[in-house]
Amino acid sequence: MSTEFIIAIITGTVVAATPLVYAALGELVAERAGVLNLGVEGMMLVGALAAFAVGVGSGSLLLGYLAAIGASMLLALLFAVLTLSMQTNQIATGLALTLFGVGLSAFAGRKFTGMPIEGIPSLSLPALSNLPIAGPLLFRFDAAVYGSILLYVLIDRVLNHTRVGLQLRAVGESPAIAHALGQPVMLTRYLAVLFGGGASGVAGAYLSTALTPMWVEGMSAGRGWIALALVVFATWKPLRVLLGAYLFGGVTILQLHAQGLGIRVPSEILSMLPYVATIVVLVIICRDPKTILLNRPASLGRSFHPDA
Amino acid sequence: MLELPWRLEKRAAPSSVMRIAAPLIAAVAMFATGFIIFAFLGKNPLSALELFFIEPLNSLYGWGELLLKATPLALCGLGLAVGFAANVWNIGAEGQLTLGAICGGGVALFWSDHLGPLALPAILLAGIAGGAAWAAIPAVLRTRFNTSEILVSLMLVYIAQLLLAYLLHGAWRDPEGYNFPQSKAFDERLILPLLLDGQRATIAFLFMLGLAALSWFFSSRLFAGYRMLVSGQAPAAAAYAGFSEQRNVWLALMIGGGAAGLAGVCEVMGPIGRLQADISPGYGFAAIIVAFVGRLHPVGIVLAALLMSLLYLGGESVQLGLQLPAAVTGLFQGLLLFYLLAADLFVGYRLRLVPRLAAQP
Numbered sequence: 001m002s003t004e005f006i007i008a009i010i011t012g013t014v015v016a017a018t019p020l021v022y023a024a025l026g027e028l029v030a031e032r033a034g035v036l037n038l039g040v041e042g043m044m045l046v047g048a049l050a051a052f053a054v055g056v057g058s059g060s061l062l063l064g065y066l067a068a069i070g071a072s073m074l075l076a077l078l079f080a081v082l083t084l085s086m087q088t089n090q091i092a093t094g095l096a097l098t099l100f101g102v103g104l105s106a107f108a109g110r111k112f113t114g115m116p117i118e119g120i121p122s123l124s125l126p127a128l129s130n131l132p133i134a135g136p137l138l139f140r141f142d143a144a145v146y147g148s149i150l151l152y153v154l155i156d157r158v159l160n161h162t163r164v165g166l167q168l169r170a171v172g173e174s175p176a177i178a179h180a181l182g183q184p185v186m187l188t189r190y191l192a193v194l195f196g197g198g199a200s201g202v203a204g205a206y207l208s209t210a211l212t213p214m215w216v217e218g219m220s221a222g223r224g225w226i227a228l229a230l231v232v233f234a235t236w237k238p239l240r241v242l243l244g245a246y247l248f249g250g251v252t253i254l255q256l257h258a259q260g261l262g263i264r265v266p267s268e269i270l271s272m273l274p275y276v277a278t279i280v281v282l283v284i285i286c287r288d289p290k291t292i293l294l295n296r297p298a299s300l301g302r303s304f305h306p307d308a
Numbered sequence: 309m310l311e312l313p314w315r316l317e318k319r320a321a322p323s324s325v326m327r328i329a330a331p332l333i334a335a336v337a338m339f340a341t342g343f344i345i346f347a348f349l350g351k352n353p354l355s356a357l358e359l360f361f362i363e364p365l366n367s368l369y370g371w372g373e374l375l376l377k378a379t380p381l382a383l384c385g386l387g388l389a390v391g392f393a394a395n396v397w398n399i400g401a402e403g404q405l406t407l408g409a410i411c412g413g414g415v416a417l418f419w420s421d422h423l424g425p426l427a428l429p430a431i432l433l434a435g436i437a438g439g440a441a442w443a444a445i446p447a448v449l450r451t452r453f454n455t456s457e458i459l460v461s462l463m464l465v466y467i468a469q470l471l472l473a474y475l476l477h478g479a480w481r482d483p484e485g486y487n488f489p490q491s492k493a494f495d496e497r498l499i500l501p502l503l504l505d506g507q508r509a510t511i512a513f514l515f516m517l518g519l520a521a522l523s524w525f526f527s528s529r530l531f532a533g534y535r536m537l538v539s540g541q542a543p544a545a546a547a548y549a550g551f552s553e554q555r556n557v558w559l560a561l562m563i564g565g566g567a568a569g570l571a572g573v574c575e576v577m578g579p580i581g582r583l584q585a586d587i588s589p590g591y592g593f594a595a596i597i598v599a600f601v602g603r604l605h606p607v608g609i610v611l612a613a614l615l616m617s618l619l620y621l622g623g624e625s626v627q628l629g630l631q632l633p634a635a636v637t638g639l640f641q642g643l644l645l646f647y648l649l650a651a652d653l654f655v656g657y658r659l660r661l662v663p664r665l666a667a668q669p
Contacts, residue, residue, distance in 0.1 A: 038458070078646070088649040091397055091458070095596055096645040103638025110633035217635070222466050229459045268474035275463040275470075279449070286455040 007136050009253055014145060015211060017249025019044070019203040021148040023227035024234070024241045025155055026199025031231055032159065033192035034172035034299035038094025039079055040200050041224025042101020043072040047204025049105040049112070052215040056117050061209055065144075068205035069198040075101060076197020080190050087303040102218065112215040119213035120144060120206075144206050149242075151199070156238040168192060172297035175304035185304060200224065222275065229278045233285050235295035244281070251277045316657045326655045331601050331608070334647035335615065341643055351630055359629045360622035370621070372507020376579060377620050379509070379516045380405065380571035380588065382613035384595030386516075386523045387567025389604040391560030393527070394536035395543065398446065398561055400461025401568040402592025403468035404439035408569025409576045410472055411438025413583040416494045416576075417480065428498055432573055439569015440562050442468060447561040451554045457561065465592070473585055480583060491583040500578045512574035519567060520606040527606075532559060568592060589620065590638070597645045616641065 023040050030037050050071035055064030079097050082088045120142040123129060129139040159165040170178040171188045179185045207223070208215050226248060234240035254261075255270040263270075286292055339357065346356035364370045384401040391398045398404075412435030420427040442464060449455040473489065482492035500510035527533040536556050539546040547553075575587055598616050602609030623637030 082646070082649055086650060086653045088652060092600060092645075093649055095399060096642060096649060099593060099597065099638070100642025100646060103635060103640075103642045106635035107633055107639045110635065222463070225459060225462050229463075232456065232459070266474055266478065268470045268477065272467050272470045275466045278463050279445075279455075279460050282455045282459060283449055283453045287453045289454050292454065 003133065005257075007133065009250075009257060011136055011141070012253040012256070013246060013249040014141065015249070016252045017245040018145050018148050019206045019211065019223055020227050020230060020245035020248055021152065021203075021242060022144075022199045022206065023203035023224060024230040024245055025148075025151055025238065026196035026203070027227055028231050028234070028236060028238060028241055029155060029159075029168070029199075030192045030196035031300055032172045032236060032297055033168050033189050034175060034297050034302065034304070035080075035083065035189050035193050035196075036090045036094065036301040037076070037079055037097070037193060037196055038091060038228065039075065039097025039101065039224075040196075040227050041220055041222070042098035042104075043075050043197050043200035044101075044204035044207070044220045044224045045105040045218070046075055046101045047072040047201030048208035048219060049109045049204075049215060050201070051205030052115075052117060052208040053109075053112055055209055056112065056115055061118075061120055064209060065202060065205045068201040070201070072201025072204065073194050073197045076193050076200075079197075080193040083303070084186060084189050084193070087305055090301050090303070098224070106217045109215050109217060113217065115215065117209060117213050117215075120210045142210055144202065144210060147202075152238055152242045159238065169297070172299055175299050179304075179306050185306065189304075200227075203227070226274060226278050229282055232292075233281045235285065235291060236297065237295070247281075248274060248277065314659050314661050316653075317660045319656055319658055322655050323658075326651075327603060330651035330655060331603065331612070331648055333651040334601065334644055337647040337651075338640055338644045341647075342640060345636075345639075349632065351632075356626060356630060359625050361618060363629070364618065364621035364625050368504070369507045372504070372509040373621055374614060374617050375503070375509035375513045376507075376617075377591075378610075378613040378617035379512045380575055380591040381595050381598050381616050382516045382610050383512075383519060383571035383574070384564075384568045384592050385598035385602060385609045385613055386519050386606060387564035388595055389599040389602065389606075389609055390523060390527070390533075390536065390563045392540075392599055393604045394540040394556045394560050396557050396560035397458045398443060398461050398564045399458055399596060400443070400446065400463075400465050400592070401564060401571075401595050402588060402590065403461065403465035404442045404565040404568035405572035405575075405588055405592045406465075406468040406472055407442040408435035408439035408572030409583065409587050410468075410475065410572075411435055411441075411569070412573030413491065413494075413576050414480075416498050417491055417583070420495060420498055428500075428577075431498065431577060432570065435569045435573025435577075436566045437569065439572060440566040442569070443561040443565025447558050450557050450561075457557070461561075472583070472587075476583060476585055482582075489585050493582045494577065498577060499581060500574060508579050510574065510578040512570075512578055515570065515574065517610070519570075520610050523563075524606040526563075536560065568595075594641055597641050600645060601648055615644075619644075 023044060027037060027040055047068035051064040051068035054067035055061050075097060079093055082093045083090045122140050122142050125139050129135050167183055168188055171183060171185050175185045204220065207219055230241055230244045233244050251274050255273045258265065258270050342357060343353045346353040365374060384405060388398055388401055412431045415431045415434040423430050445464060446457040446460040449460050450457045476489040476491065480491045482490055500512055503509045503511060503513060535551040539551055539553065539556050576583055580587060594616050598609055598612045602612035619637050619640050623634040626632045626636060627634040
């Protein structure tokens with residue numbers, strides 16, 4: 001195997017993992033505040049379409065990404081109003097959000113199918129980007145990849161080392177006690193859900209502007225659900241979300257390169273790999289009920305109302 | 309805080325009137341939103357709504373299409389509802405439907421010659437078994453390994469669709485099919501009989517009504533059904549009474565998977581007539597909405613399936629008549645479920661107007 005091939009696999013892995021990093025980190029924040037949002041897939045699709053449509057329309061990818069964040073946050077706000085203020089069932093409402101997002105993006109996206117878009121440019125530093133090996137591995141990604149690492153550092157810091165993070169975790173573990181101590185439970189949960197929505201939007205935007213720069217109906221292909229599984233797999237810890245996402249990115253890329261490696265397996269079977277891998281890692285992590293009980297935010301998925 | 313002129317007041321007991329009214333309110337709100345969407349798109353909203361909801365039903369053929377599409381929706385919805393009532397979240401009916409089609413279609417393609425008059429029953433049973441077997445995977449993983457049935461059943465949807473594509477690109481492809489990914493057409497003797505001539509709905513509609521009756525009997529007359537309802541509404545009470553969670557999970561997934569499998573095999577042995585890559589426009593996912601809008605009750609589910617079926621027909625109708633994308637169907641479906649969830653607030657709460665207090669001097 002040549003060095004170039006190995007480098008291509010590593011960089012491909014990072015790029016394929018980036019949308020998962022965004023979506024799963026966003027969902028992690030929402031879940032640590034005690035809110036389970038199964039609408040990630042729907043928010044990603046709407047984000048993907050918003051970024052593509054505004055990117056093509058305005059010629060500015062930055063505006064596209066902002067539109068993606070805005071659109072996905074709107075959906076997240078809808079979810080938050082229903083589950084937090086109106087106390088609907090989080091599972092049912094999340095499913096509704098995904099079904100709605102799939103329908104909305106398919107409906108509004110019809111006229112964008114098949115259009116070209118200028119993909120997100122890669123970093124180009126004089127000298128550094130052209131270094132052998134280190135260049136492509138460190139200095140030639142696009143801004144969103146560096147952004148995803150930055151987001152991880154930020155979330156890890158804030159969750160584990162700041163007062164705000166402590167408040168968020170307290171709300172997720174015991175909203176009743178947090179409320180009794182004067183913490184703004186509702187506000188915290190609203191903001192956490194909105195943050196998750198925005199991150200899903202960036203994840204979607206990355207799909208339609210970088211990973212495959214085009215709009216295709218249903219293009220997230222289950223990545224929103226894989227992101228949800230990643231949060232469980234990571235036992236709600238940011239570093240493990242990051243590593244888990246790279247693991248999945250690797251599975252996706254190996255599947256693409258399998259032919260090159262001389263593996264003769266039909267492409268449909270290879271395409272099953274990420275989904276099979278999701279099931280396998282979930283089983284490995286969940287096998288011991290204690291792992292889940294010890295790490296899952298205690299109030300995850302349960303409604304809380306200060307008046308009740 | 310902002311002073312609202314009303315406040316929500318918890319009802320002493322959940323309102324049974326609102327439980328039935330909520331889906332109707334949701335449907336009305338969906339129509340109203342449709343009106344706004346069509347107006348926003350520059351179409352005459354009244355004639356668009358007529359094209360969407362009335363036009364598809366002005367012929368016998370149209371009514372047949374309504375029953376035809378309502379059948380898989382209701383079959384999947386009835387099966388899912390049994391699980392949802394017990395807090396078992398099988399959201400992979402689409403995959404179980406696909407496996408039902410694969411297994412039933414496989415028997416029809418390769419073994420039907422040896423089975424004589426038993427061929428069609430064997431095909432249908434294979435479909436049910438295929439769907440149930442696919443649902444057995446999340447059941448085993450949930451009961452043995454504590455793994456979320458939500459994520460596993462959903463992942464299995466993608467795997468099932470890829471499995472079907474694999475078969476149709478390889479061993480099961482029709483050698484005379486010009487390389488299209490589809491099997492050869494099933495023998496005409498194996499196709500399900502039509503309900504009436506002049507339309508396309510098959511006797512699968514009667515299977516669906518039968519399943520609705522069975523599911524009513526199961527939920528309201530059998531102890532197994534009662535145990536599941538208690539587990540859904542009061543898990544602590546169910547645990548105290550010693551009701552087995554594992555048995556509930558298995559029952560829910562077997563019933564849901566089997567019903568979805570039946571839906572799949574009836575689609576390919578009915579209107580489709582062969583195995584092909586797309587056998588369902590998302591019936592398994594839309595059935596989740598059907599189950600909720602139908603209040604998890606068999607009669608409600610059949611009615612909700614008819615409404616959802618009309619949404620599919622309306623989508624096709626405005627695509628032809630107004631050149632709008634048929635995906636408007638998915639939009640309406642999602643809206644319907646959102647409105648229902650919101651309207652459900654009034655089952656447990658009521659609005660009480662608060663008289664404005666005179667401003668303090």
